[in-house]
Amino acid sequence: MTRIVPAEWEAHQAMWLGFPSHANLWQEDLIPAQAEVAALARVLAEMGDEHVKLMVMGEAAHDAARRLLSDVKRVEIVDGRFGDIWFRDTGPIYVADDPDNDDLHQARPISFRNNGWGGKYHLKHDDEVAAQIAEADGFPTSVEDFILEGGALDHDGHGTVLTTRQCLLNPNRNPGWTQSLAEKALFQALGVRKVVWLDDGLVNDHTDGHVDNLARFVAPGVVACPVSLGMDDPNASVYDHTARLLSNQTDARGQPLQVVRIPSPGRFTDDDGEIVPASHMNFLIANDCVVVPVYKERAGELAVEALQSLFPERNVVGLSSKAILTGGGSFHCISQQVPLIKA
Numbered sequence: 001m002t003r004i005v006p007a008e009w010e011a012h013q014a015m016w017l018g019f020p021s022h023a024n025l026w027q028e029d030l031i032p033a034q035a036e037v038a039a040l041a042r043v044l045a046e047m048g049d050e051h052v053k054l055m056v057m058g059e060a061a062h063d064a065a066r067r068l069l070s071d072v073k074r075v076e077i078v079d080g081r082f083g084d085i086w087f088r089d090t091g092p093i094y095v096a097d098d099p100d101n102d103d104l105h106q107a108r109p110i111s112f113r114n115n116g117w118g119g120k121y122h123l124k125h126d127d128e129v130a131a132q133i134a135e136a137d138g139f140p141t142s143v144e145d146f147i148l149e150g151g152a153l154d155h156d157g158h159g160t161v162l163t164t165r166q167c168l169l170n171p172n173r174n175p176g177w178t179q180s181l182a183e184k185a186l187f188q189a190l191g192v193r194k195v196v197w198l199d200d201g202l203v204n205d206h207t208d209g210h211v212d213n214l215a216r217f218v219a220p221g222v223v224a225c226p227v228s229l230g231m232d233d234p235n236a237s238v239y240d241h242t243a244r245l246l247s248n249q250t251d252a253r254g255q256p257l258q259v260v261r262i263p264s265p266g267r268f269t270d271d272d273g274e275i276v277p278a279s280h281m282n283f284l285i286a287n288d289c290v291v292v293p294v295y296k297e298r299a300g301e302l303a304v305e306a307l308q309s310l311f312p313e314r315n316v317v318g319l320s321s322k323a324i325l326t327g328g329g330s331f332h333c334i335s336q337q338v339p340l341i342k343a
Helices: 023-046 058-070 126-136 179-190 236-247 298-312
Strands: 011-017 052-056 075-079 093-095 108-113 143-147 159-163 194-198 216-219 224-228 260-264 288-294 315-321 334-338
Touching: 011 023, 023 052, 023 058, 023 075, 023 288, 052 058, 052 315, 093 298, 093 315, 108 126, 108 179, 108 236, 126 334, 143 179, 159 216, 194 236, 216 298, 224 298, 236 260, 260 298, 288 298, 288 334, 298 315
Parallel strands: 011 052, 052 075, 108 143, 159 194, 224 260, 288 315
Antiparallel strands: 011 334, 093 108, 216 224
16 A cells, blocks of 8 residues: 655644753753743644644753643643654654545554764764654554655655755765665655655755755645845855746646745854854644744744745744754754544
């Protein structure tokens, strides 16, 4: 039976989030990052109709999460082991075995090997995250024998994925992979029927160009990607090149892709003046809302307004993600949805 990854806008039975738990990693950003993740969990539970499973590590983190969220009924605090909070990459990807049926039967998690984002960040317990999530959700662990991070792919629910050559064909992941070999592996593991290949991701993205910072499906056949904000936007050429590539592509159904441009955050730097990969594309689609990371007030307002027009049936909410970004990612990076399995 053919496998397929449900689109993120399809119904969820739960949403996993990682809670910043390691003071040695987050340092002075620990408490602000915990507050931002707690704000996300609150919105998902209260506005997004999500059962949030918030994984924490250690007594101090558990206490902090409880202080911030004890009044939110649909947030479940789960003790676990992880190197850091990037569960989109270290967690499993859920597949369904019956894509032609309106109900998702036999959805189950598929895990992959992890090498610390090309050998850059080897953190103890990150290679245990997927198994813990699968076990907590009541599934056995199934591991594919190649390296893949979930943020490297974006799915339309019909077997089309977006990805970048910079990441997926990077020799620091699976040496010797060609486009053909990558496509074969994705078909066998996830039922991918067509790969839409993009080139490079954002400047200084330590993930080597994860697509969930660059381009996202917002509906079947519709892809959002940024348009530069300001004359000094360091990713302006990347955004325009990506939009041109997408506009000449079709999906797995043979339908031309419609490209919608979303205002970027513009140039965003850290305390040392280094460009960091702030992106409104790292939004998270929940059952009843969409949560957009915000870094600058006006740019965030423009992004929320643009995305609201694409998700008229959901409330689109902008939340600060500046502290989380100091760790290298945002809302989509720290989450993983569990599709609803109907009886």
